[in-house]
Amino acid sequence: MAEHNEHAGHEHGAPTGFIRKYIFSLDHKVIGLQYYFLALASVFIGMLLSLLMRIHLIWPTAHIPLMGEIKPEMYLTLLTMHGTFMVFFVLTTAPQSGFGNYFLPIQIGAPDMAFPVLNMLSFWTTFVAFLVMIAAFFVEGGAPLHGWTGYAPLSAIPSAGPGETLGADLWIISIAIFCIASLMGALNFITTILDLRCKGMSLMRMPLTCWAWFITAILGLLAFGVLLSAGILLLADRNLGTSFFVPGGLVVNGTQIQHKGGSPLLWQHLFWFFGHPEVYIAILPGMGVASQLLSTFSRKPIFGYKAMVYAIVGIGVLGFFVWGHHMFMSGMSPYSAFAFSLMTMAIGVPSAIKTFNWLGTIWRGRVQFDSPMLFAVGFVSLFVSGGLSGPFLAQPLLDIYLHDTFFVVAHFHLIMGVAAIFGIFAATYYWFPKMFGRMMNEPMAQAHFWLTLIGTYAIFMPMHYEGMAARPRRYSQLTEVAWLQHLMPVEKFVTYAAFITIAAQFIFVFNLFWSMFKGQRATDNPWHSTTLEWTTATPPVHDNFGCKTPVVYHGPYEYSVPGAPNDYVMQTDPTPHGGHVPKEDKPLEAE
Amino acid sequence: MADAVVHHPSEAGAFEPPFLGAYSKKIGMWLFLLSDSLTFGALLFAYSYGRIATTNWPTPFGQHSIINASVMTACLLSSSVTMVLAVLAAGRHDRPWARNWLIATMIFGTAFIVLHAWEWNGLRAEGMTLSIFPAIPHAEATEMGKQASAVPQFAGTFFALTGMHMLHVTIGVIYLGVLAFGRKWLPVMALAAIGTFFIPAWSTFHWLTYPIIGAIVVIGIILWLKPKQYDAPDIEVGGLYWHFVDLVWMFIFPLVYLMSTRIT
Numbered sequence: 001m002a003e004h005n006e007h008a009g010h011e012h013g014a015p016t017g018f019i020r021k022y023i024f025s026l027d028h029k030v031i032g033l034q035y036y037f038l039a040l041a042s043v044f045i046g047m048l049l050s051l052l053m054r055i056h057l058i059w060p061t062a063h064i065p066l067m068g069e070i071k072p073e074m075y076l077t078l079l080t081m082h083g084t085f086m087v088f089f090v091l092t093t094a095p096q097s098g099f100g101n102y103f104l105p106i107q108i109g110a111p112d113m114a115f116p117v118l119n120m121l122s123f124w125t126t127f128v129a130f131l132v133m134i135a136a137f138f139v140e141g142g143a144p145l146h147g148w149t150g151y152a153p154l155s156a157i158p159s160a161g162p163g164e165t166l167g168a169d170l171w172i173i174s175i176a177i178f179c180i181a182s183l184m185g186a187l188n189f190i191t192t193i194l195d196l197r198c199k200g201m202s203l204m205r206m207p208l209t210c211w212a213w214f215i216t217a218i219l220g221l222l223a224f225g226v227l228l229s230a231g232i233l234l235l236a237d238r239n240l241g242t243s244f245f246v247p248g249g250l251v252v253n254g255t256q257i258q259h260k261g262g263s264p265l266l267w268q269h270l271f272w273f274f275g276h277p278e279v280y281i282a283i284l285p286g287m288g289v290a291s292q293l294l295s296t297f298s299r300k301p302i303f304g305y306k307a308m309v310y311a312i313v314g315i316g317v318l319g320f321f322v323w324g325h326h327m328f329m330s331g332m333s334p335y336s337a338f339a340f341s342l343m344t345m346a347i348g349v350p351s352a353i354k355t356f357n358w359l360g361t362i363w364r365g366r367v368q369f370d371s372p373m374l375f376a377v378g379f380v381s382l383f384v385s386g387g388l389s390g391p392f393l394a395q396p397l398l399d400i401y402l403h404d405t406f407f408v409v410a411h412f413h414l415i416m417g418v419a420a421i422f423g424i425f426a427a428t429y430y431w432f433p434k435m436f437g438r439m440m441n442e443p444m445a446q447a448h449f450w451l452t453l454i455g456t457y458a459i460f461m462p463m464h465y466e467g468m469a470a471r472p473r474r475y476s477q478l479t480e481v482a483w484l485q486h487l488m489p490v491e492k493f494v495t496y497a498a499f500i501t502i503a504a505q506f507i508f509v510f511n512l513f514w515s516m517f518k519g520q521r522a523t524d525n526p527w528h529s530t531t532l533e534w535t536t537a538t539p540p541v542h543d544n545f546g547c548k549t550p551v552v553y554h555g556p557y558e559y560s561v562p563g564a565p566n567d568y569v570m571q572t573d574p575t576p577h578g579g580h581v582p583k584e585d586k587p588l589e590a591e
Numbered sequence: 592m593a594d595a596v597v598h599h600p601s602e603a604g605a606f607e608p609p610f611l612g613a614y615s616k617k618i619g620m621w622l623f624l625l626s627d628s629l630t631f632g633a634l635l636f637a638y639s640y641g642r643i644a645t646t647n648w649p650t651p652f653g654q655h656s657i658i659n660a661s662v663m664t665a666c667l668l669s670s671s672v673t674m675v676l677a678v679l680a681a682g683r684h685d686r687p688w689a690r691n692w693l694i695a696t697m698i699f700g701t702a703f704i705v706l707h708a709w710e711w712n713g714l715r716a717e718g719m720t721l722s723i724f725p726a727i728p729h730a731e732a733t734e735m736g737k738q739a740s741a742v743p744q745f746a747g748t749f750f751a752l753t754g755m756h757m758l759h760v761t762i763g764v765i766y767l768g769v770l771a772f773g774r775k776w777l778p779v780m781a782l783a784a785i786g787t788f789f790i791p792a793w794s795t796f797h798w799l800t801y802p803i804i805g806a807i808v809v810i811g812i813i814l815w816l817k818p819k820q821y822d823a824p825d826i827e828v829g830g831l832y833w834h835f836v837d838l839v840w841m842f843i844f845p846l847v848y849l850m851s852t853r854i855t
């Protein structure tokens with residue numbers, strides 16, 4: 001037991017020096033913010049790259065300041081780095097490592113993560129991975145062009161193209177470092193949940209956000225280890241003369257490659273064994289946030305809490321058995337394809353359960369459309385729109401046509417890309433008052449929401465149509481291709497929509513920094529939520545609860561409890577019907 | 592802000608009972624081992640994939656290799672025993688003996704590394720090598736080396752698997768050293784790094800310098816941020832790691848060595 005408490009992070013008081021407080025901080029809240037701002041920087045890099053791609057697609061000869069004309073291989077570089085920054089440094093970083101770090105310990109009543117030092121190391125390791133990835137732009141040959149999936153043999157042969165020399169090495173090294181950082185983070189999250197829940201916080205009383213972070217961490221723990229191995233083998237193929245992924249007799253740019261006897265399919269197996277769980281790593285935290293917000297802003301308990309938990313667990317488990325649906329085109333046996341297809345459709349079931357429970361939660365609620373709620377609803381909308389195309393892609397016969405077309409691009413951008421980003425926005429608007437002690441500006445938030453929602457649909461919906469018209473993925477300069485001419489108006493429309501959507505993001509950033517200093521002061525519980533983070537000071541003190549450990553008496557979503565004097569019962573409220581209301585929140589009760 | 596309050600310890604028992612009664616570090620180590628077993632699992636998968644996909648997989652290892660690998664296996668098995676003894680001694684609060692058994696474990700571990708690196712040097716000299724490895728002076732390819740290099744996958748998987756494992760053992764010895772000696776271990780490691788650095792660059796031993804230097808940096812940071820005396824639970828957790836590394840070898844030994852023996 002003594003050991004157990006020792007990890008609680010009490011024995012060291014709040015650090016005082018700037019470096020220990022803000023740079024090499026052991027405080028999970030500071031680390032969470034560090035991750036958040038790293039993701040913010042990355043999302044802007046990723047966005048800039050996508051802007052350049054969209055420009056190139058409709059004006060291939062346009063002259064870009066500082067870059068000149070974008071050459072086809074440059075297009076592939078943009079695409080690779082766009083995907084990499086977005087998937088790894090944004091979607092894996094912000095929802096899980098950022099918000100998870102900040103709010104997981106508080107929501108379960110812990111003073112810090114189980115291993116504060118490891119936590120700090122995992123952030124700084126991620127940061128090193130980020131720097132190495134950035135460096136790939138600036139080395140000779142530039143950044144790689146093998147896509148975020150790094151398919152061999154393109155990724156395994158330095159002579160395969162510009163960017164496949166040093167740039168590709170840096171890319172792989174960065175990913176490997178990122179894997180190590182994610183592993184450290186994942187085991188910290190899991191241990192914290194297993195060992196540091198305050199009294200009364202049984203697993204089935206945890207907010208769904210915590211369940212989502214928990215399962216995401218387990219997925220990360222199991223998936224990143226495999227990607228790490230794959231990365232090491234790929235590095236070995238490139239630099240040590242092995243040939244795990246390179247087939248014999250391959251001729252690249254007119255020269256025969258020395259490697260013998262490897263298999264590119266091995267890479268695909270290893271990559272997608274990681275890759276499919278990774279897409280859930282990106283989306284599960286968003287699901288948790290959406291659940292929390294839909295319940296809070298509908299002033300209703302979440303519909304089917306247990307079903308929600310089982311659905312998250314189910315998605316987590318099934319997620320490890322469907323990787324083959326990315327490889328229907330690889331010549332796999334129809335029997336395996338059938339099995340993967342069946343499993344893939346099975347994973348639609350827990351996803352649908354979640355969706356219906358979200359709808360059930362809003363149904364007949366007293367819905368308040370504050371900006372966090374808008375983004376949570378937007379999340380559900382995008383998840384459904386993107387999810388509907390999943391079962392189509394899961395049919396091997398259909399997929400053989402749709403694979404590597406823009407249909408897939410539309411599918412994963414809606415369901416993974418933008419949906420997860422909406423989760424991040426929702427979480428930001430919701431928790432900002434707790435993190436910075438001020439409210440974000442609501443009119444700006446509303447404008448940001450509508451522009452972004454309409455903008456993303458305008459960008460990604462037409463892509464389904466383009467995909468069905470056989471517009472291939474990962475190609476530059478389709479302006480000259482005769483049989484795609486009729487799609488050019490669509491391409492133009494998408495690019496214009498992208499301009500507007502990207503512009504709208506500056507409203508968000510402005511609001512974020514402006515509100516940090518000039519926003520209206522926030523009370524301790526502005527949304528009248530029930531979970532533990534709303535019982536702390538604003539922002540929370542170094543050990544979160546000021547050397548007390550809270551005691552929990554209620555489930556996380558007790559809204560509108562019949563017979564209770566208020567429409568919400570805090571988790572820490574000792575009375576059965578929640579008679580006890582923190583004083584400072586009384587005046588707001590009028591609404 | 593009320594940061595100053597934090598100095599008070601929290602009341603004991605303010606938490607839900609921990610998972611399976613285990614303290615955090617133990618759970619953390621179990622989780623690490625789980626993910627590490629997937630890392631090794633992926634390497635073994637790659638090995639099996641290559642092996643099955645290749646019709647003429649070579650089986651070049653002769654008596655000499657197998658004897659050497661058996662001695663290495665014996666070292667690791669013995670080290671597991673001494674590790675158990677170290678954990679038991681630590682449980683009895685018998686610090687001196689806990690340290691002695693840790694030292695014994697480290698000696699077995701070091702013997703393993705030395706034998707292994709020696710073996711690598713030998714194999715490379717015989718011609719079973721990767722194109723990037725520096726040539727060994729005065730080496731001449733033997734029959735064994737020619738056979739082994741007929742299929743490049745063979746050397747590739749061999750060096751990837753055993754190299755990854757050797758790295759784990761090296762980290763293990765360093766880790767146990769920290770448990771046994773705390774801060775005083777850093778200068779010893781620095782000496783070791785300097786020592787290995789001056790071994791000629793073609794030798795596998797020379798390469799040990801890099802993981803040691805990496806370890807010095809990481810351990811330095813950890814000890815700076817959280818100086819502490821390591822106690823019985825820490826040694827138990829270290830033991831988990833050590834046994835796991837032994838266990839992995841029990842997969843590598845049959846798969847990579849025994850199944851690649853020349854049958855005459």
Ligand code: HEM
Nearest residue numbers: 279283325326344348390391393394403404408412415416
């Ligand atoms: C109803 C559930 C889902 C089904 C049935 C489904 C099915 C599929 C299939 C069959 C593909 C392969 C298409 C191809 O490459 O030809 C695919 C691709 C993809 N899916 Fe899903 N999916 C589902 C949910 C999700 C979710 C929840 C996410 C992310 C959070 C996601 C992210 C992706 C990504 C990123 C790709 C493309 C990867 C790439 O090739 O670059 N999917 N999906």
Ligand SMILES: [Cu+2]
Nearest residue numbers: 276323325326
């Ligand atoms: Cu998938």
